Amino acid sequence: MVLSGEMLLLKKIKANTSYFKVLNQIIPILMVIFLFFSPIPHTTSIKEICFYGSVIIVLILTCFKKTDFSFKSPLTLPIALFTAWAFIGLFFALDKGNSIHDFRAHLLKYLAIYYIVINFFNSRKRLIVLSWTIIISAAIFSFGAITYYYIILGHDVSGRFVLFAYKDYIYVFALLLSVSHLLNNTKLYSKAVLLICILGIGTVTLLTQTRSALLAVVLSLIFLLNKNKKILIVFVIILLVGIEIIPGYKNRFAITHILRNERIGINLTSLEIIKSYPSTGIGFGMQTYGNKNLLDLDKYNARIPPEYRQGHIVAAPHNTLVDVTVRTGLVGLALFLYIQFTFVWMGWKVIRHRRNDFIRNWGICLMASFIAYFTQSMFADATFGLQAIVFYTILAMMTILWKLDSESNAARLQNQ
Secondary structure (H helix, E strand, C coil), rough: HHHHHHHHHHHHHHHHHHHHHHHHHHHHHHHHHHHHCCCCCHHHHHHHHHHHHHHHHHHHHHHHHCCCCCCCCCCCCHHHHHHHHHHHHHHHHCCCHHHHHHHHHCCCCCCCCHHHHHHHHCHHHHHHHHHHHHHEEEEHHHHHHHHHHHHHHHCCCCCCCCCCCHHHHHHHHHHHHHHHHHHCCCCHHHHHHHHHHHHHHHHHHHHHCCCCHHHHHHHHHHCCCCCCHHHHHEEEEEEEEHHHHHHHHHCCCHHHHHHHCHHHHHHHHHHHHHHHHHHHHCCCCCCCCCCCCCCCHHHHCCCCCCHHHCCCCCCCCCCCCHHHHHHHHHHHHHHHHHHHHHCCCCCCCHHCCCCCCCHHHHHHHHHHHHHHHHHHHHHCCCCCHHHHHCCCCHHHHEEEEEHHHHHHHHHHHCCC
């Protein structure tokens, strides 16, 4: 009787589609909240509730067959291969506990975000909502951070803005989204809001005095504004004026400073580690690299040329491709590059072979965003935290664009 009663209740729930419609609407709301708070510190609880809430609802909808959730994407094969290889590497990891933790927290979690986004933001309107969420979030954080650091804490404006690490990834991404919206938006009030956002985000990006962020901005804007030379010149002039005004940039871009950069020694040390663990790497765990009980960095540092040896050994590769190779081996690097090459192929197809202006313009914007991310990732570990969220969001937005383009092509063929 109890069992039949439970089955009857399940049938009633399944028959009442209004519950499931509400749940389907809740997921994008939760993800918008999650992405909005991603750059904002001390909001971990909110982000965790939104993320795990989304996952649980997706599972419920899937169990009752009330969602068209799909893993269909050109990126699914390379992602699956990389994930499978990372999983195999767990059995050979130097620190299995940390590797298992990071495999879940810094790979599976971000893949869940990717697939939730491509399934529940799969329309033009929701893609735009997604982009505005990132822009507004970054702008609010930028103005708030500047106010707190320079006005409340009283730091000298000529000094580096070093309050939060890795935030430059979201600054640059949001800046590019803002510029793209500015180019393609005809509404005056929208342009005014975008200019304010660009002012705040651009200012905080310059104040970080992060060379990788500045280089990323320059390279991505060249790509984004390739057909808008006048606007590109305006942005270049603004950047040059900003660099001239902020004293720290002159020292940070000095040739002697660059040639003596500690990253040369870090990369050479990491290369020696790769030689010792070429196949599966040291394990997916990020703390393994700095664990003296498992990996003797002094030994590997001693192998590199004396002029590049680190006095104080940095316990992280500070280069995403090197980091991936150290942790997953050369096979892992190849599969990680397969993901990135697939993204570039998708972007190229969208930009070069499509007639729809909306899709083409967004394709250019997302390719520019990828150029920025890739540039920044050459100078930092970008497979965890906010920088990873930026990466998988870019992948997701391009996938959505790819699907929209495929749908428009199919509709056009039917009408012929």
